[in-house]
Amino acid sequence: MPQNRNMNTSSPEQPVRSDDPLDRLPLRERKKLKTRRAIQHHALRLFERQGYDDTTVEQIAAAAEISPSTFFRYFPTKEDVIVSDEYDPVMVDLFRRQPAELPPIEALRRVFGELLPEMFVSDRELVMTRLRLTADVPSVRARMFEAMRSGTQGVLKELIAERTGRRPDDLDADALAWAVTGVLMSAMYAWMDGVVDFEAMAGLVDHNLTFLAAGCPL
Known part of the structure; x- marks a missing residue:
């Protein structure tokens, strides 16, 4: 996942609004x-056609008309081309636009409430293919856990600490970021296990965040 955690949202290069959150x-x-x-x-496309294990980085590079070294500038490993996405910077931008008085989880509910439905509509097949490969390929699944730790969870921790006036290494901010990461993974596995359909994942994330904010009452 791109690690542009210090993105300057006040840049004079203002993006054009469209249905694509990117x-x-x-x-x-x-x-x-x-x-x-x-x-x-x-x-x-190559993974779907000939299988993950039978597809090489060289074949991917040739199809994309780039060199293998260029591939590795964008994706450190072959697994990363599946587990990486572009949405962390978008999440950062949306989170920082939320009213300052909102607590972190409520701000995240609004962020995911806007981002996930758009993502599932505009990139539906892409997201479903990535989730299927993550479920089916053990090395990809292992890399996904590491990417969540070094990517999305780290971004969430910094945003939570920033909003609450805490240090970036605050352990409470870290714990809450892990809890939110667990909410996202719970929804992903609910789809993988056939508990919910794809269209229900965004609603499940919101339900789980509400449950978390309420102190997980059972």
Whole structure:
């Protein structure tokens, strides 16, 4: 996941609004993400056609008309082309736009309430393919856990600490960030296990965040 955690949302490069949430990002970021998406598109197409294990980085690079070294500039491993996405910077931007008086979980409910439905509509097949491969390929599933720890969870921790006036390494902010990460993973596994359908995942994330904010009463 792109680690642009210090994104300056006051940049004079104002993105154009559209149905694609990535269009909220500055032009430079959008250009980089366009290249990432192109590589990921070719990789997932090859994985679906000939299998993950039988697809090499060299084949992906050839399909995307780039060199293998360029592939590794965007994705450190072959697994990363599946588990990585572009939504952390969008989440950061949306979170920082929320009213300052909102507590972190309520702000995140609004963020995910806007971002997830858009993502599931605009990138439905992409997201479903990535989730299927994560469920089916053990090495991808293992990499996904590590990417969540070094990517989304870290971003959430910094945002929570920032909103609550705590230090970036605050342990309470870290614990809450892990709890929110668990909410996201719970919804993902509910879909993988057939408990909910794809369209219900955004609602399940909101339900779980509400449950978390209430102190997980059982």
